[in-house]
Amino acid sequence: MNDDRENGSFDQEDAEYHLVRPERERSAYSDAYYRSAPQDGRPDYGYNPARYYGKDASRHRGQIGMRTILILALACVLAAGALGVGGLYLLGWGRTIPNLSLPDFYTQARQTQAAAGPILTVPQPAGDEPMSGEDIYVMACPQVVCVSCYGSDGSGIVLSADGYILTNYHVIETAYLWGRTITVVTNDGASHTAQVTGTETDSDLAVLKIDAEGLSAAEFCDLEDISVGQQVYAVGNPLGELDYTMTRGTLSAMDRQIAAGENATASMFQFDAAVNRGNSGGPVYNAYGQVIGVVTAKYSASGIEGLGFAIPAPDACAIANELITKGYVFGKAYLGITPDSVSPAVARYFHMTPGAFVKAVEPGSAAETAGLLPGDIITAVDDAHVDGADQLVAALKRYKAGQTAQLSVSRGQQTLTLSVTFDEVPPPAQ
Numbered sequence: 409m410n411d412d413r414e415n416g417s418f419d420q421e422d423a424e425y426h427l428v429r430p431e432r433e434r435s436a437y438s439d440a441y442y443r444s445a446p447q448d449g450r451p452d453y454g455y456n457p458a459r460y461y462g463k464d465a466s467r468h469r470g471q472i473g474m475r476t477i478l479i480l481a482l483a484c485v486l487a488a489g490a491l492g493v494g495g496l497y498l499l500g501w502g503r504t505i506p507n508l509s510l511p512d513f514y515t516q517a518r519q520t521q522a523a524a525g526p527i528l529t530v531p532q533p534a535g536d537e538p539m540s541g542e543d544i545y546v547m548a549c550p551q552v553v554c555v556s557c558y559g560s561d562g563s564g565i566v567l568s569a570d571g572y573i574l575t576n577y578h579v580i581e582t583a584y585l586w587g588r589t590i591t592v593v594t595n596d597g598a599s600h601t602a603q604v605t606g607t608e609t610d611s612d613l614a615v616l617k618i619d620a621e622g623l624s625a626a627e628f629c630d631l632e633d634i635s636v637g638q639q640v641y642a643v644g645n646p647l648g649e650l651d652y653t654m655t656r657g658t659l660s661a662m663d664r665q666i667a668a669g670e671n672a673t674a675s676m677f678q679f680d681a682a683v684n685r686g687n688s689g690g691p692v693y694n695a696y697g698q699v700i701g702v703v704t705a706k707y708s709a710s711g712i713e714g715l716g717f718a719i720p721a722p723d724a725c726a727i728a729n730e731l732i733t734k735g736y737v738f739g740k741a742y743l744g745i746t747p748d749s750v751s752p753a754v755a756r757y758f759h760m761t762p763g764a765f766v767k768a769v770e771p772g773s774a775a776e777t778a779g780l781l782p783g784d785i786i787t788a789v790d791d792a793h794v795d796g797a798d799q800l801v802a803a804l805k806r807y808k809a810g811q812t813a814q815l816s817v818s819r820g821q822q823t824l825t826l827s828v829t830f831d832e833v834p835p836p837a838q
Contacts, residue, residue: 527567527725529630538695541641545654547697548643549595550624552690554651555579558588561648563690565699567728571620573602574728575689576704577612592618606731611674612704613724615731626691628721629698636661642681642703644690657681665802666717673802677701680714692718741807741830744773749796750785761818763787764800778828788816
Protein backbone atom coordinates (compact mmCIF):
# COMPACT_ATOMS: atom_id res chain seq x y z
CA MET A 409 0.00 0.00 0.00
CA ASN A 410 1.32 3.40 -0.94
CA ASP A 411 1.55 5.02 2.46
CA ASP A 412 1.52 8.81 2.14
CA ARG A 413 1.10 9.01 5.91
CA GLU A 414 4.87 8.82 6.28
CA ASN A 415 5.07 12.28 4.75
CA GLY A 416 2.01 13.58 6.52
CA SER A 417 0.34 14.33 3.19
CA PHE A 418 -2.73 13.02 1.46
CA ASP A 419 -2.92 13.81 -2.22
CA GLN A 420 -5.61 12.84 -4.67
CA GLU A 421 -3.41 10.43 -6.53
CA ASP A 422 -3.25 8.04 -3.56
CA ALA A 423 -6.11 9.11 -1.33
CA GLU A 424 -7.43 7.03 1.51
CA TYR A 425 -10.02 7.41 4.18
CA HIS A 426 -9.33 6.77 7.80
CA LEU A 427 -9.99 7.98 11.32
CA VAL A 428 -7.19 9.31 13.46
CA ARG A 429 -7.74 9.59 17.21
CA PRO A 430 -4.92 9.23 19.72
CA GLU A 431 -6.41 6.97 22.37
CA ARG A 432 -6.40 3.54 20.84
CA GLU A 433 -3.59 1.08 21.34
CA ARG A 434 -3.71 -0.39 17.87
CA SER A 435 -3.54 0.74 14.30
CA ALA A 436 -6.70 2.27 12.90
CA TYR A 437 -8.41 0.47 10.07
CA SER A 438 -8.29 2.03 6.63
CA ASP A 439 -10.26 0.22 3.97
CA ALA A 440 -8.83 1.38 0.71
CA TYR A 441 -7.44 4.05 -1.51
CA TYR A 442 -8.07 4.89 -5.13
CA ARG A 443 -6.04 6.38 -7.91
CA SER A 444 -7.93 9.36 -9.28
CA ALA A 445 -5.99 9.24 -12.53
CA PRO A 446 -4.22 6.53 -14.56
CA GLN A 447 -0.78 5.56 -13.34
CA ASP A 448 1.94 3.56 -15.05
CA GLY A 449 -0.14 3.40 -18.18
CA ARG A 450 -3.04 1.68 -16.41
CA PRO A 451 -6.47 3.07 -17.32
CA ASP A 452 -8.35 1.60 -14.37
CA TYR A 453 -9.14 3.13 -11.03
CA GLY A 454 -6.89 1.71 -8.35
CA TYR A 455 -8.01 0.03 -5.14
CA ASN A 456 -5.82 -1.80 -2.69
CA PRO A 457 -6.82 -3.23 0.69
CA ALA A 458 -4.93 -1.95 3.69
CA ARG A 459 -2.56 -4.27 5.49
CA TYR A 460 -1.81 -3.18 9.02
CA TYR A 461 -0.07 -5.39 11.49
CA GLY A 462 0.47 -4.64 15.14
CA LYS A 463 -0.29 -5.80 18.64
CA ASP A 464 -3.76 -6.94 19.59
CA ALA A 465 -5.06 -4.63 22.29
CA SER A 466 -8.06 -4.63 24.58
CA ARG A 467 -10.75 -2.12 23.82
CA HIS A 468 -11.49 0.48 26.39
CA ARG A 469 -12.50 4.02 27.06
CA GLY A 470 -11.67 6.31 29.92
CA GLN A 471 -8.36 7.18 31.48
CA ILE A 472 -5.19 7.26 29.48
CA GLY A 473 -2.61 5.03 31.13
CA MET A 474 1.16 5.17 31.11
CA ARG A 475 1.29 2.61 28.33
CA THR A 476 -0.86 4.79 26.11
CA ILE A 477 1.26 7.85 26.89
CA LEU A 478 4.36 5.94 25.89
CA ILE A 479 2.68 4.86 22.67
CA LEU A 480 1.68 8.45 21.93
CA ALA A 481 5.23 9.57 22.52
CA LEU A 482 6.48 6.87 20.20
CA ALA A 483 3.94 7.90 17.59
CA CYS A 484 5.21 11.46 17.76
CA VAL A 485 8.75 10.25 17.23
CA LEU A 486 7.66 8.16 14.28
CA ALA A 487 5.69 11.04 12.80
CA ALA A 488 8.75 13.24 13.12
CA GLY A 489 10.63 10.93 10.83
CA ALA A 490 12.33 8.31 13.02
CA LEU A 491 10.49 5.63 11.07
CA GLY A 492 11.60 2.12 10.21
CA VAL A 493 10.42 -0.23 7.49
CA GLY A 494 6.68 -0.85 7.46
CA GLY A 495 5.23 2.64 7.64
CA LEU A 496 3.46 4.71 10.25
CA TYR A 497 0.58 3.19 12.17
CA LEU A 498 -2.50 5.33 12.73
CA LEU A 499 -4.02 5.31 16.19
CA GLY A 500 -7.76 5.58 16.88
CA TRP A 501 -10.54 5.13 19.39
CA GLY A 502 -11.48 1.80 20.88
CA ARG A 503 -15.11 0.98 21.41
CA THR A 504 -17.32 -1.52 23.12
CA ILE A 505 -19.84 -3.02 20.73
CA PRO A 506 -23.20 -1.68 21.88
CA ASN A 507 -26.35 -3.68 22.41
CA LEU A 508 -27.77 -3.88 18.92
CA SER A 509 -31.16 -5.24 19.95
CA LEU A 510 -33.99 -3.82 17.87
CA PRO A 511 -37.70 -3.65 18.63
CA ASP A 512 -39.88 -6.65 17.81
CA PHE A 513 -41.21 -5.02 14.66
CA TYR A 514 -37.75 -5.26 13.07
CA THR A 515 -38.57 -8.50 11.31
CA GLN A 516 -37.80 -9.64 7.80
CA ALA A 517 -40.54 -8.92 5.31
CA ARG A 518 -39.75 -11.93 3.14
CA GLN A 519 -37.50 -14.97 3.41
CA THR A 520 -36.61 -16.94 0.28
CA GLN A 521 -33.20 -18.39 1.14
CA ALA A 522 -33.30 -21.96 2.41
CA ALA A 523 -30.71 -22.69 5.07
CA ALA A 524 -29.14 -25.66 3.28
CA GLY A 525 -29.61 -24.54 -0.32
CA PRO A 526 -27.35 -22.66 -2.72
CA ILE A 527 -27.27 -18.88 -2.64
CA LEU A 528 -29.50 -17.83 -5.54
CA THR A 529 -30.30 -14.60 -7.32
CA VAL A 530 -33.85 -13.71 -8.35
CA PRO A 531 -35.23 -11.14 -10.80
CA GLN A 532 -36.24 -7.68 -9.73
CA PRO A 533 -40.02 -7.71 -9.19
CA ALA A 534 -41.93 -6.66 -12.30
CA GLY A 535 -44.76 -4.24 -11.74
CA ASP A 536 -44.43 -4.16 -7.97
CA GLU A 537 -44.48 -0.87 -6.15
CA PRO A 538 -41.06 0.07 -4.69
CA MET A 539 -40.73 -0.28 -0.94
CA SER A 540 -40.34 2.73 1.29
CA GLY A 541 -36.96 3.46 2.80
CA GLU A 542 -38.42 2.69 6.22
CA ASP A 543 -39.55 -0.78 5.12
CA ILE A 544 -36.21 -1.53 3.50
CA TYR A 545 -34.45 -0.61 6.73
CA VAL A 546 -36.78 -2.86 8.73
CA MET A 547 -35.94 -5.69 6.33
CA ALA A 548 -32.21 -4.96 6.21
CA CYS A 549 -31.33 -4.87 9.90
CA PRO A 550 -31.71 -8.63 10.54
CA GLN A 551 -29.77 -9.32 7.33
CA VAL A 552 -26.72 -7.20 8.22
CA VAL A 553 -24.05 -8.08 10.77
CA CYS A 554 -21.05 -6.32 12.25
CA VAL A 555 -17.71 -8.05 11.62
CA SER A 556 -15.05 -7.18 14.17
CA CYS A 557 -11.56 -8.61 14.21
CA TYR A 558 -7.90 -7.89 14.71
CA GLY A 559 -7.16 -4.50 13.19
CA SER A 560 -10.44 -3.82 11.43
CA ASP A 561 -14.19 -3.50 11.67
CA GLY A 562 -16.55 -4.11 8.80
CA SER A 563 -19.98 -5.32 7.80
CA GLY A 564 -21.41 -8.57 6.51
CA ILE A 565 -24.51 -10.02 4.86
CA VAL A 566 -26.43 -13.03 6.13
CA LEU A 567 -26.41 -15.65 3.35
CA SER A 568 -28.40 -18.41 5.06
CA ALA A 569 -30.48 -19.05 8.14
CA ASP A 570 -27.85 -21.45 9.47
CA GLY A 571 -25.10 -18.86 9.80
CA TYR A 572 -23.18 -18.31 6.58
CA ILE A 573 -21.99 -14.69 6.32
CA LEU A 574 -20.55 -12.86 3.29
CA THR A 575 -18.03 -10.04 3.75
CA ASN A 576 -14.95 -8.54 2.11
CA TYR A 577 -11.68 -10.41 2.37
CA HIS A 578 -9.81 -7.25 3.30
CA VAL A 579 -12.03 -6.87 6.38
CA ILE A 580 -10.76 -10.15 7.83
CA GLU A 581 -7.40 -10.39 6.08
CA THR A 582 -5.09 -9.55 8.96
CA ALA A 583 -7.01 -11.67 11.48
CA TYR A 584 -7.20 -14.56 9.02
CA LEU A 585 -3.51 -14.52 8.17
CA TRP A 586 -2.46 -14.13 11.80
CA GLY A 587 -4.90 -16.63 13.25
CA ARG A 588 -6.80 -14.03 15.29
CA THR A 589 -10.43 -14.23 16.42
CA ILE A 590 -13.11 -12.95 14.07
CA THR A 591 -16.33 -11.88 15.79
CA VAL A 592 -19.73 -11.47 14.15
CA VAL A 593 -22.41 -9.50 16.00
CA THR A 594 -25.98 -9.96 14.82
CA ASN A 595 -28.67 -7.33 15.18
CA ASP A 596 -30.08 -8.93 18.34
CA GLY A 597 -26.79 -8.15 20.09
CA ALA A 598 -25.53 -11.74 20.09
CA SER A 599 -21.77 -12.11 19.59
CA HIS A 600 -20.47 -15.15 17.68
CA THR A 601 -16.94 -16.38 17.00
CA ALA A 602 -16.71 -16.97 13.25
CA GLN A 603 -14.82 -19.59 11.28
CA VAL A 604 -13.51 -18.77 7.80
CA THR A 605 -15.23 -21.03 5.26
CA GLY A 606 -13.30 -19.75 2.26
CA THR A 607 -11.69 -16.68 0.72
CA GLU A 608 -11.34 -15.29 -2.78
CA THR A 609 -8.67 -12.62 -2.77
CA ASP A 610 -8.99 -11.73 -6.48
CA SER A 611 -12.58 -10.60 -5.89
CA ASP A 612 -12.02 -9.44 -2.29
CA LEU A 613 -14.70 -11.72 -0.85
CA ALA A 614 -14.84 -14.12 2.08
CA VAL A 615 -17.48 -16.40 3.59
CA LEU A 616 -17.68 -16.87 7.36
CA LYS A 617 -19.67 -19.41 9.37
CA ILE A 618 -21.15 -18.79 12.79
CA ASP A 619 -22.99 -21.22 15.05
CA ALA A 620 -26.48 -19.79 14.75
CA GLU A 621 -29.94 -20.80 13.53
CA GLY A 622 -32.98 -18.92 12.34
CA LEU A 623 -31.10 -15.94 10.90
CA SER A 624 -32.77 -13.74 8.28
CA ALA A 625 -31.06 -14.31 4.94
CA ALA A 626 -30.87 -11.58 2.34
CA GLU A 627 -32.48 -11.91 -1.08
CA PHE A 628 -30.08 -11.26 -3.97
CA CYS A 629 -31.04 -9.69 -7.30
CA ASP A 630 -29.79 -11.00 -10.66
CA LEU A 631 -29.37 -7.41 -11.98
CA GLU A 632 -30.94 -8.12 -15.38
CA ASP A 633 -33.39 -5.25 -14.92
CA ILE A 634 -31.06 -3.00 -12.94
CA SER A 635 -30.08 0.24 -14.65
CA VAL A 636 -28.14 3.40 -13.94
CA GLY A 637 -30.26 6.01 -12.21
CA GLN A 638 -32.15 3.66 -9.92
CA GLN A 639 -32.31 4.45 -6.24
CA VAL A 640 -30.13 2.34 -3.95
CA TYR A 641 -29.62 1.99 -0.21
CA ALA A 642 -26.50 0.99 1.74
CA VAL A 643 -26.72 -0.44 5.26
CA GLY A 644 -23.66 -1.16 7.37
CA ASN A 645 -21.26 -0.35 10.16
CA PRO A 646 -19.43 2.88 9.21
CA LEU A 647 -16.36 3.73 11.28
CA GLY A 648 -16.86 0.47 13.17
CA GLU A 649 -19.02 2.43 15.62
CA LEU A 650 -22.21 3.63 13.93
CA ASP A 651 -23.90 0.26 13.66
CA TYR A 652 -26.88 -0.16 11.34
CA THR A 653 -26.50 3.10 9.47
CA MET A 654 -28.58 3.48 6.30
CA THR A 655 -27.72 5.85 3.46
CA ARG A 656 -29.51 6.46 0.17
CA GLY A 657 -28.24 7.32 -3.28
CA THR A 658 -28.23 6.48 -6.96
CA LEU A 659 -26.68 3.70 -9.00
CA SER A 660 -24.13 5.79 -10.92
CA ALA A 661 -22.42 3.43 -13.39
CA MET A 662 -21.94 -0.22 -14.23
CA ASP A 663 -18.89 -2.34 -15.06
CA ARG A 664 -16.12 -0.31 -13.49
CA GLN A 665 -12.88 -2.30 -13.56
CA ILE A 666 -11.42 -1.83 -10.10
CA ALA A 667 -8.12 -3.28 -8.86
CA ALA A 668 -9.20 -5.55 -6.00
CA GLY A 669 -5.93 -7.15 -5.00
CA GLU A 670 -2.39 -7.78 -6.08
CA ASN A 671 -2.47 -7.95 -9.90
CA ALA A 672 -6.23 -8.54 -9.79
CA THR A 673 -9.20 -6.55 -10.99
CA ALA A 674 -12.93 -6.98 -10.42
CA SER A 675 -15.93 -5.60 -12.24
CA MET A 676 -17.96 -3.43 -9.85
CA PHE A 677 -20.81 -0.98 -10.10
CA GLN A 678 -20.54 2.60 -8.90
CA PHE A 679 -23.01 4.33 -6.60
CA ASP A 680 -23.19 7.58 -4.63
CA ALA A 681 -24.82 6.56 -1.33
CA ALA A 682 -22.47 7.63 1.46
CA VAL A 683 -20.20 4.79 2.64
CA ASN A 684 -17.11 4.88 4.81
CA ARG A 685 -14.60 2.49 6.28
CA GLY A 686 -16.56 -0.11 8.17
CA ASN A 687 -19.22 -0.31 5.43
CA SER A 688 -17.02 -2.79 3.58
CA GLY A 689 -18.73 -6.15 3.19
CA GLY A 690 -22.20 -4.70 3.73
CA PRO A 691 -25.11 -4.73 1.27
CA VAL A 692 -26.40 -2.30 -1.32
CA TYR A 693 -30.17 -2.72 -1.76
CA ASN A 694 -32.46 -1.80 -4.63
CA ALA A 695 -35.85 -0.20 -4.07
CA TYR A 696 -37.44 -3.65 -3.65
CA GLY A 697 -35.32 -4.72 -0.70
CA GLN A 698 -33.04 -7.01 -2.73
CA VAL A 699 -29.27 -6.98 -2.37
CA ILE A 700 -27.70 -5.89 -5.64
CA GLY A 701 -24.08 -5.67 -4.48
CA VAL A 702 -21.46 -5.91 -1.75
CA VAL A 703 -19.88 -2.62 -0.68
CA THR A 704 -16.14 -2.92 -1.24
CA ALA A 705 -14.51 0.50 -1.42
CA LYS A 706 -14.85 4.19 -2.02
CA TYR A 707 -12.74 7.02 -3.31
CA SER A 708 -12.19 9.67 -0.67
CA ALA A 709 -10.12 12.80 -0.94
CA SER A 710 -10.56 16.48 -0.34
CA GLY A 711 -13.35 17.78 -2.57
CA ILE A 712 -14.32 14.31 -3.82
CA GLU A 713 -17.48 12.57 -2.65
CA GLY A 714 -20.01 10.04 -3.82
CA LEU A 715 -17.73 7.47 -5.45
CA GLY A 716 -18.58 4.12 -3.91
CA PHE A 717 -18.05 0.72 -5.54
CA ALA A 718 -19.73 -2.64 -4.98
CA ILE A 719 -19.32 -6.18 -6.26
CA PRO A 720 -22.48 -7.14 -8.21
CA ALA A 721 -24.75 -9.66 -6.49
CA PRO A 722 -24.54 -12.38 -9.21
CA ASP A 723 -20.74 -12.40 -9.02
CA ALA A 724 -20.78 -12.41 -5.22
CA CYS A 725 -23.33 -15.25 -5.04
CA ALA A 726 -21.46 -17.41 -7.54
CA ILE A 727 -18.25 -17.03 -5.55
CA ALA A 728 -20.04 -17.56 -2.22
CA ASN A 729 -21.53 -20.84 -3.43
CA GLU A 730 -18.12 -22.17 -4.41
CA LEU A 731 -16.54 -21.04 -1.15
CA ILE A 732 -19.30 -22.76 0.83
CA THR A 733 -19.22 -26.02 -1.12
CA LYS A 734 -15.49 -26.31 -1.89
CA GLY A 735 -13.67 -23.74 0.22
CA TYR A 736 -12.20 -22.01 -2.83
CA VAL A 737 -13.21 -20.95 -6.34
CA PHE A 738 -12.41 -23.91 -8.56
CA GLY A 739 -11.74 -24.07 -12.29
CA LYS A 740 -10.01 -20.69 -12.56
CA ALA A 741 -7.50 -20.44 -15.39
CA TYR A 742 -3.89 -20.58 -14.21
CA LEU A 743 -1.03 -19.46 -16.45
CA GLY A 744 1.86 -19.96 -14.04
CA ILE A 745 3.90 -16.78 -14.33
CA THR A 746 4.90 -13.88 -12.11
CA PRO A 747 3.78 -10.80 -14.07
CA ASP A 748 4.75 -7.17 -13.90
CA SER A 749 3.73 -4.13 -15.91
CA VAL A 750 5.71 -2.37 -18.59
CA SER A 751 4.22 1.12 -18.68
CA PRO A 752 4.31 3.22 -21.85
CA ALA A 753 6.89 5.53 -20.23
CA VAL A 754 9.17 2.63 -19.31
CA ALA A 755 8.61 1.04 -22.70
CA ARG A 756 9.66 4.23 -24.50
CA TYR A 757 12.75 4.66 -22.35
CA PHE A 758 13.99 1.10 -22.80
CA HIS A 759 12.61 0.66 -26.33
CA MET A 760 10.29 -2.11 -25.15
CA THR A 761 6.70 -3.04 -25.96
CA PRO A 762 4.04 -2.13 -23.35
CA GLY A 763 2.38 -5.14 -21.83
CA ALA A 764 2.63 -7.71 -19.04
CA PHE A 765 6.28 -8.48 -18.37
CA VAL A 766 7.04 -12.11 -17.48
CA LYS A 767 9.33 -11.95 -14.43
CA ALA A 768 9.34 -15.70 -13.79
CA VAL A 769 7.83 -18.89 -15.21
CA GLU A 770 6.72 -21.66 -12.88
CA PRO A 771 8.29 -25.03 -13.76
CA GLY A 772 5.77 -27.47 -15.21
CA SER A 773 3.13 -24.79 -15.64
CA ALA A 774 0.93 -24.03 -18.62
CA ALA A 775 3.18 -21.07 -19.38
CA GLU A 776 6.31 -23.24 -19.57
CA THR A 777 4.50 -25.80 -21.74
CA ALA A 778 3.42 -23.01 -24.08
CA GLY A 779 7.02 -21.78 -24.41
CA LEU A 780 6.87 -18.56 -22.40
CA LEU A 781 10.25 -17.38 -21.09
CA PRO A 782 11.29 -14.88 -18.42
CA GLY A 783 11.67 -11.52 -20.11
CA ASP A 784 8.79 -12.04 -22.53
CA ILE A 785 6.11 -9.37 -22.73
CA ILE A 786 2.50 -10.51 -23.21
CA THR A 787 0.62 -7.95 -25.29
CA ALA A 788 -2.68 -9.75 -25.92
CA VAL A 789 -4.72 -12.80 -24.93
CA ASP A 790 -6.74 -13.74 -28.02
CA ASP A 791 -8.47 -10.45 -28.91
CA ALA A 792 -8.02 -8.83 -25.50
CA HIS A 793 -5.27 -6.20 -25.57
CA VAL A 794 -2.91 -6.32 -22.57
CA ASP A 795 -1.18 -3.13 -21.37
CA GLY A 796 0.06 -4.49 -18.05
CA ALA A 797 -0.29 -7.09 -15.30
CA ASP A 798 -3.77 -5.89 -14.27
CA GLN A 799 -5.08 -6.23 -17.82
CA LEU A 800 -3.55 -9.70 -18.11
CA VAL A 801 -5.29 -10.87 -14.95
CA ALA A 802 -8.57 -9.37 -16.16
CA ALA A 803 -8.19 -11.12 -19.53
CA LEU A 804 -7.50 -14.50 -17.89
CA LYS A 805 -10.76 -14.26 -15.96
CA ARG A 806 -12.60 -14.97 -19.22
CA TYR A 807 -11.19 -18.49 -19.27
CA LYS A 808 -11.57 -21.71 -17.32
CA ALA A 809 -9.00 -24.38 -16.65
CA GLY A 810 -8.57 -26.60 -19.72
CA GLN A 811 -9.44 -23.89 -22.23
CA THR A 812 -6.93 -22.71 -24.83
CA ALA A 813 -5.96 -19.16 -25.80
CA GLN A 814 -3.47 -17.51 -28.14
CA LEU A 815 -0.92 -15.26 -26.46
CA SER A 816 0.68 -12.41 -28.41
CA VAL A 817 4.22 -12.12 -27.10
CA SER A 818 7.05 -9.67 -27.67
CA ARG A 819 10.47 -11.30 -27.26
CA GLY A 820 13.34 -8.98 -28.08
CA GLN A 821 12.78 -7.96 -31.68
CA GLN A 822 10.40 -10.85 -32.33
CA THR A 823 6.62 -10.96 -32.19
CA LEU A 824 5.33 -14.45 -31.38
CA THR A 825 1.99 -16.17 -31.05
CA LEU A 826 1.98 -18.94 -28.45
CA SER A 827 -0.89 -21.33 -27.80
CA VAL A 828 -1.54 -22.02 -24.12
CA THR A 829 -3.92 -24.47 -22.45
CA PHE A 830 -4.61 -23.19 -18.97
CA ASP A 831 -4.07 -25.16 -15.80
CA GLU A 832 -6.35 -24.75 -12.78
CA VAL A 833 -5.55 -22.32 -9.99
CA PRO A 834 -4.50 -24.58 -7.13
CA PRO A 835 -6.62 -24.53 -3.97
CA PRO A 836 -5.22 -22.53 -1.06
CA ALA A 837 -2.94 -24.36 1.33
CA GLN A 838 -4.75 -25.62 4.39
